[in-house]
Amino acid sequence: MDSLLKLPEGAVYRESKDRAHVEATHHGGVIYITGTCDSLQRQVEYYEALYHAARDALEQTEQSLRREKEKKSKPSWYILLLECSVGFIIGIATANIFPKRFIKG
Structure with a gap:
């Protein structure tokens, strides 16, 4: 922690090992640490794509049901x-x- 606080303002410390990456920055006395992992990122992207597809299908179904209800009610x-x-x-x-x-x- 002390060596990270000694970094100049806005400086970045990066470390990588295989598919894992860590980045530390220092701004205004606060240390920000970000970590990523390639395989984890692929999983996140996969589930985001599933979520978006399900959401789009649900919206289309809702619109279809709404249109059909309007036809029946009028x-x-x-x-x-x-x-x-x-x-x-x-x-x-x-x-x-x-x-x-x-x-x-």
Whole structure:
């Protein structure tokens, strides 16, 4: 620690052994140490790629489900007009048929 603190401001100490790398810097009385490992980096990149693929697939599925829900929740004008027409016809038929039957009796 003492030798790292004796480094000039902004100086970097690096050490590597096979695939492992360590870097130490000194800024404002604080020592920053960074370590990397090539095989570990490959694992991180692999899992990041899996995460991004899963996230993208989930977003696409959510968008698809949202679009399908919007289609189902908004009836087309044709269906709405048909339902209103059928209801109107049934209402007229009911109003004309039932009172005549009950008045005659």
